[in-house]
Amino acid sequence: MRVADWVFGLILLIGAGLIFQQAAGFADMPGQDYGPAFVPSLIATGFTICGLVLIFTGIRARAPAFGLDPAARAPGRIFDALLTLGSVVFLMLVWDVLGFLISSTIVLTVLSARYWGGKIPQALLVGVIGSVVIDWLFRKLLLVPLPLGPLSRWMW
Amino acid sequence: MIRRGALAVLATTMLTLGTLGAAEAAYPERPITMIVPWGAGGGTDATARIVASELEKELGVPVNVVNRTGGSGVVGHSAIATAQPDGYTIGIITSEIGIMHWQGLTELSGEDYTPLALMNDDPPALNVPADAKWNTVGELLEDIRNSEPGTFKASGTGQGGIWHVGLGGLLKAAGIPADKVQWIPSQGAAAGLQDMLSGGVDFAPCSIPEAKALIDAGRVKSLAVMADERNPAFPDVPTVKEAEGIDFSVGSWRGFAGPLNMDQEAVDKLVPAMKKIYDSAAYQDFMSGRGFGTVYLPPEEFKAFMAERDEMFGGIMKDIGLAKAE
């Protein structure tokens, strides 16, 4: 998605303002010229300068604030993007409740079914095999503490 | 949507089944997680891992070591304190638990844990470059006493780290204002020693094992150790009491604990297991191999020990100007 430079400039200015406001509340270091607020303030100054340049040049370029690439205008593309991002959020929500194996199987199946245009049996196969392999590699081989959820009663 | 709803029902059923089952079986019936608030490969991590591998043998279930680093230890210590108190999450806690809350970084203190065992305590030594003019701790303290505040600079850990507070305590005990030496924060003892040798700071208080390689290389000398007894591996380094008559000892300690109000059945299993591990040859050999000091305290005394250190650190930190909370 195209966003005009002046929009970025505006975001940078707002961000710089927030950083300045936060940095003003940082404690000074007794007896020191430079405290914890020094570097963040420098960064915010940089953001301000860049923001102003982007606003100036962006307005001259006369681009619309937002624009969508032709490919992204195809039906379902935006939904797919939101589904992809949403599946990560879903994983985070159910991570400890369902455990990795179950939630990963759901996400893998749904996503590959959707991308693949509804080949559900194949997608389920990807989901199950993919999840089991990832779980084995990370939890067993690399000792990453992936949660088992309700399955922890039966397997470890 | 329907699929998600169905799954939620399934999950709830499974969870209920799981809980019912748990009430009947004896602890432990599934793997235990051991949280380490410091990075892999450090001394705390190594201690946790050796204890975890012994604990596996004692309890017959896997004990998974999980590093939760960051925020000067706050992140990992919080993770231990806020875990389910079912006995399946325990952790290794370190001296920083008596420091962080004074700095206003967290509300947590030693009171927020179910103590299991204190297993280790390492006192700091005062290390100076081998070619420094000071040969005894008395000469160094005398120079500090006669200097302008901030003339002497020291390093060895972060701002408010254990060696920083320890140095403040030593100066205080010697009757010198605790903030007379300026502390230069560093990422650990190795970085502090490096800074000292490159001429960045004057001396570095840190534990003897941390400075061992440089002492062996003839680059660093230890003037004195802030402990009640000498380190058996370095019998030539006196204690500050022997050298200057300053009765002060401090240390970076490590102990095991779980969240507050932990399941009693689990505590009754874990406490004797910890004692047994402490007495084991595997643990003792490992610790002496690394040059770490071994101390054991059972839960009640460990708790009192934490409270005592906590109070001492609070007093020192007010003097250095680090304490933000009362």
Added chain:
Amino acid sequence: MDPILQAFWIVIDPYNLTVMTLAGLFGMFVGAMPGLTATMATALLIPVTFFMPPVPAVAAIVTATAMAIFAGDIPGALIRIPGTPSSAAYVADSYKLTQKGQAELVLGCCLVFSAIGGIFGSLALAFAAPALAEISLRFSSFEFFWIAIFGLTCAIFISTGHPIKGLVSVLLGLFIATVGIDPTAGQPRFTMGSVELLGGIDFIPVMIGMFAISELLRWVLGTRKVESLQTKQLGSVFRGQWALFLKYKWNTLRSSVLGVMIGFLPGAGSDIAAWVTYAISKKFSKEPEKFGTGHIEGVVDAGAANNSSLSGAWVPALVFGIPGDSITAIVIGVLYMKGLNPGPTLMLDQPEMLYAIFIVFMIANIVMLPLGWVAIKTFRHVLKVPREVLMPLILMACVVGSFAMNNTLFGVGIMLTMGIIAYFMEENGFPIAPTILGLVLGGLVENNFMTSMMKADGNLLAFFERPISAVLGVIVIAAWIWLIWSMIRAKPPLVTDEEASVT
């Protein structure tokens, strides 16, 4: 018996060689997984090395890390997701070469030049360790400050497109680096009361998010046409590498030397080595305009440097027990555990052990060639997997990789957020590599500036008072003057033709 010969027998023991092969395969897998770094490979090996004799324990770590640094190039080249931060510097080039159908050439190049850099580093370690370690002890915060600033300057060299947009990207990285407890004063910054943010933002989930999630989004929103070029079989892994070596022999030497030097400086590791050499390569190249568009030269340079820096980091670790990077910080613990206490006593008491470690380094880098060949041949098939299947699996691997960094979902949240930000940045001409560099170097710049100022009581001239520091300072300032001068003369347009045509 002669200690060198003795060392040789220790190393070629079948048990040791088996351990090295297995560790190599393990390192290969860890490096190829997004989010799992060479440091993590080392940490994961610790429990295993508990039960090994000293030399196999060290050999396992050396082989696994060398292999992991190379293997990080594989997903970078194939799907534009660097496996380790050390591959992030040149991922744009290696991926575009794959798109041109040269997957084998670029991966072979990564492999061969990784091995060359690694062997060079091993030789430096074996022959110059004491002298180099001596130099490393002369570096204090003043010198490190200049090194870090020089690293940041590299961000300007590597960023493509308009300098203002590159600058925004660097500043974003620097800002992310300030989140958490301020290391000098203990002041919590931008944490919004969250304990997780108090711990700071780790750059692994940021890197995964910015490279992988943004790429996923681009694919989902894009045309999703099959790029048939990618699956075309083009030559063998090693063909053409000799010609590359002849063409770029001075580049290889320069980058290997630089890699060792960055490696032995405490605190700077293979990731910084890769960025710096890539930037220098671009600056001194005859064809700098080709960098970032699928040009092999930067891959040669940075690929050699990140492996040579690995051995460099062992120099201060073995001689003084001071870690040269995050890997050797872990290694020192292992050395103590195995009774190989770092320091000059190691040379006096157990010279055969020290020689054995040197030989292990050489063999690890040689073993890398056949193992790497197998890996390239295996992973190449990833390109044949339909994207519809591959993309969800990559997403899941990224989630798990971000989780594994600190074993918390917080990393996954960071990955997601940065992925969305990076998507918008890239779509609008903001380069993302400088953000990663800013994040890597941000803490280094600030810490060394602040501690230097504490030591010097706020006197900025102190940065020029120590001899090494003064020389470094003059070099950095000269580089900046030159940069600004050439920028004023060049004046590229802010809106490129390509961008203007779309809107």
